[in-house]
Amino acid sequence: MKSLLIYLAMVGLPLAGLFGILRAGSRLDAPHSIGGSWRMQAPAPPGDLELSQSGVHVVVEMGGVRMRGEVRGDSLVASAPPAAGAPGAVPCGAHLGRDLRARIDRAAEPDRVTGVVEVPGRADCPSSTVRAVRAPATKRGGRH
Numbered sequence: 001m002k003s004l005l006i007y008l009a010m011v012g013l014p015l016a017g018l019f020g021i022l023r024a025g026s027r028l029d030a031p032h033s034i035g036g037s038w039r040m041q042a043p044a045p046p047g048d049l050e051l052s053q054s055g056v057h058v059v060v061e062m063g064g065v066r067m068r069g070e071v072r073g074d075s076l077v078a079s080a081p082p083a084a085g086a087p088g089a090v091p092c093g094a095h096l097g098r099d100l101r102a103r104i105d106r107a108a109e110p111d112r113v114t115g116v117v118e119v120p121g122r123a124d125c126p127s128s129t130v131r132a133v134r135a136p137a138t139k140r141g142g143r144h
Contacts, residue, residue, distance in 0.1 A: 041131040092124070
């Protein structure tokens with residue numbers, strides 16, 4: 001009898017915990033993938049928008065500025081803090097930091113991102129409109 005109780009405690013309790021975790025996790029949904037290269041469209045300067053994603057966390061690289069943020073449903077929110085001790089030679093330069101608020105349109109073909117980039121706390125600095133479409137995935141590897 002004592003062996004059975006020890007067995008249940010050593011095997012049964014961890015299995016019960018595992019099933020509880022799996023049941024709780026079955027209701028979670030992973031965010032849609034937005035990582036990769038995106039092509040900027042007018043009125044923004046031509047170039048690329050790079051998104052690196054891990055779960056809801058995103059790193060946005062655009063025009064030499066690196067922002068960190070999150071995907072929240074169909075929204076993308078990211079920011080770059082002001083650079084510490086950066087000279088203020090350019091009145092509204094990247095050293096002041098940036099905030100990005102964008103909407104992800106997955107119904108469009110290809111996917112689209114539309115939003116605004118602003119300098120936080122600086123009404124004298126103009127905001128920029130961001131429009132980008134997902135660049136086609138490049139095939140890797142040999143011939144198929």
